[in-house]
Amino acid sequence: MIITRHERPPTMEAGYFSLLEFDAAQWGAVTRSLFHHDDFVESALSRWVAGAHPDYSVQRRFSASENGRLIGSAVLDLPQVDNTHWAQLSIVIDPAHRRRGVGTALLDASFAAAREAGRGTVHAWTWEELPPAGARTLRAAEGDGRVSAGSESVTFMVRHGFNLAQVHTISGLTLAAEAELEAAADDARAATPSTYELVQWHGPTPAELIDDYAALRIAMSTDAPSGEADYQPEAFDAARIRADEQSQRMAGHEQLVTAVLHDGRLVAFTCMIHDPARPELGDQWDTLVVREHRGHGLGMLMKTASHAALRRHSPATARVITGNASENQWMLAINRRLGFRPIAASGLFQRVDGGR
Numbered sequence: 001m002i003i004t005r006h007e008r009p010p011t012m013e014a015g016y017f018s019l020l021e022f023d024a025a026q027w028g029a030v031t032r033s034l035f036h037h038d039d040f041v042e043s044a045l046s047r048w049v050a051g052a053h054p055d056y057s058v059q060r061r062f063s064a065s066e067n068g069r070l071i072g073s074a075v076l077d078l079p080q081v082d083n084t085h086w087a088q089l090s091i092v093i094d095p096a097h098r099r100r101g102v103g104t105a106l107l108d109a110s111f112a113a114a115r116e117a118g119r120g121t122v123h124a125w126t127w128e129e130l131p132p133a134g135a136r137t138l139r140a141a142e143g144d145g146r147v148s149a150g151s152e153s154v155t156f157m158v159r160h161g162f163n164l165a166q167v168h169t170i171s172g173l174t175l176a177a178e179a180e181l182e183a184a185a186d187d188a189r190a191a192t193p194s195t196y197e198l199v200q201w202h203g204p205t206p207a208e209l210i211d212d213y214a215a216l217r218i219a220m221s222t223d224a225p226s227g228e229a230d231y232q233p234e235a236f237d238a239a240r241i242r243a244d245e246q247s248q249r250m251a252g253h254e255q256l257v258t259a260v261l262h263d264g265r266l267v268a269f270t271c272m273i274h275d276p277a278r279p280e281l282g283d284q285w286d287t288l289v290v291r292e293h294r295g296h297g298l299g300m301l302m303k304t305a306s307h308a309a310l311r312r313h314s315p316a317t318a319r320v321i322t323g324n325a326s327e328n329q330w331m332l333a334i335n336r337r338l339g340f341r342p343i344a345a346s347g348l349f350q351r352v353d354g355g356r
């Protein structure tokens with residue numbers, strides 16, 4: 001087995017892209033075999049785009065190969081403007097080559113690169129089925145989310161000195177017909193004080209709102225529960241919002257932001273990502289209401305309005321998925337009232353070096 005470190009070429013080049021295609025295909029197979037659908041599959045192009053702004057995040061890639069064929073892949077993401085004390089690792093091995101030390105070899109190479117970059121903490125996310133009743137499970141310190149203690153990803157992480165820092169609950173919703181979604185949005189509107197004004201945009205954030213939007217993105221990084229993960233506040237400004245939006249466009253994704261104004265300032269938002277190549281699915285990313293404006297129904301107002309707008313904009317969209325910290329009872333309660341049901345879990349594992 002040969003472990004190779006790959007530098008990202010300045011422009012897309014076939015050899016490097018085939019590594020991204022291998023990574024995408026292997027992760028696609030992982031989620032397909034766990035959940036029997038393609039809703040969590042992401043393309044090779046989105047992997048390329050994730051490394052397109054090295055001012056914000058640098059990617060280091062490693063491959064394992066045997067007889068000239070790829071058998072494993074690892075990527076290390078290194079945040080550049082904030083959270084420069086950690087790296088995020090993702091490793092996947094071709095199922096025919098598991099339990100032969102390939103994952104460990106890629107992990108060792110990745111940890112060496114993390115150390116070289118001065119990162120003392122490494123995070124890794126796993127995909128997990130909802131544990132069946134009676135299964136032996138691991139639980140994070142906060143929240144009621146659990147992952148099966150015996151799954152191969154969890155066993156691998158624990159074996160390598162990682163602790164479970166947080167469990168995310170991934171939920172799915174089958175969207176109602178447009179008229180029903182509009183009615184739910186109207187009801188939520190009627191239940192919200194008239195001092196709050198709903199705004200929505202498809203694509204780039206309007207220039208007059210971009211500074212406020214950057215502030216909300218920072219609040220998202222401090223206010224959303226992060227379990228035992230040692231996250232630091234993220235540094236968002238208008239330039240970084242534009243870089244993010246450019247990445248979304250390059251990946252072929254559209255964003256639909258639903259937000260709330262109060263006295264002319266943004267105080268809440270939810271962001272829906274939609275891929276026209278997969279029109280049946282919406283992916284609801286961040287949702288935040290700033291502290292002083294909680295308890296006025298803004299979460300429900302924005303989510304109902306975003307679902308109605310998504311359906312209007314893309315009638316073929318039948319499902320929405322979303323992920324939340326399992327200790328975030330307020331967001332999960334809103335989601336349950338909207339009809340979201342848990343469909344998967346994701347474990348956030350953390351190793352602070354010296355763990356093995």
Ligand SMILES: CC(C)(COP(=O)(O)OP(=O)(O)OC[C@H]1O[C@@H](n2cnc3c(N)ncnc32)[C@H](O)[C@@H]1OP(=O)(O)O)[C@@H](O)C(=O)NCCC(=O)NCCS
Pocket residue numbers: 030089090091092093094097098099100101102103104105124125126127151152153155156157159
């Ligand atoms: C997790 C994964 C990367 C492990 O790769 P691998 O090449 O099989 O790992 P290794 O052979 O180096 O295994 C190292 C140790 O992990 C544990 N382990 C790995 N797979 C296991 C399994 N199916 N059951 C029990 N223990 C397992 C064992 O302790 C193993 O040591 P051992 O073989 O000496 O008992 C691989 O199963 C995979 O690609 N899974 C899907 C993607 C994923 O979940 N990645 C991890 C999150 S980023």
